[in-house]
Amino acid sequence: MSRVFVSKSGIRTVERNASLERYAQRFRELRRGLEQIEYFCKGTVLKRMMKCGKARCACASDPTKRHGPYFELTYKANGKTVNVKLSPEAAPLYKAAAQQYRKLKTLLNRLDKLSKNILRHQAKLAESKREN
Numbered sequence: 525m526s527r528v529f530v531s532k533s534g535i536r537t538v539e540r541n542a543s544l545e546r547y548a549q550r551f552r553e554l555r556r557g558l559e560q561i562e563y564f565c566k567g568t569v570l571k572r573m574m575k576c577g578k579a580r581c582a583c584a585s586d587p588t589k590r591h592g593p594y595f596e597l598t599y600k601a602n603g604k605t606v607n608v609k610l611s612p613e614a615a616p617l618y619k620a621a622a623q624q625y626r627k628l629k630t631l632l633n634r635l636d637k638l639s640k641n642i643l644r645h646q647a648k649l650a651e652s653k654r655e656n
């Protein structure tokens with residue numbers, strides 16, 4: 525049941541409570557997504573075909589004869605790019621983990637935006653109580 529407010533600020537309070545509840549519900553939905561995150565890892569998995577450097581090797585002139593594939597995990601730490609060699613067995617594990625990391629980041633960004641909205645509404649509500 526909704527109460528009837530006479531004052532304009534009272535009506536605003538009802539509207540604020542309604543959007544707060546919508547935001548809170550969305551927040552809970554998004555937060556459930558966090559539980560679905562599997563092991564994660566910052567970075568990108570690269571697949572590289574390499575030249576061995578020997579002048580007489582076929583790889584020197586023919587790009588299709590390059591060696592590999594070699595896998596690498598690359599990420600930034602303290603502004604520096606870090607490359608970690610991965611075995612062919614490890615590569616798919618890290619690739620999946622890197623995908624999870626991106627998913628987590630998207631989720632965190634959404635939660636951050638939503639939280640800021642909620643905080644703004646909560647602050648306004650608290651401020652309107654002081655006005656009265």
Ligand SMILES: [Zn+2]
Pocket residue numbers: 575576577578581582583584591
């Ligand atoms: Zn070669």
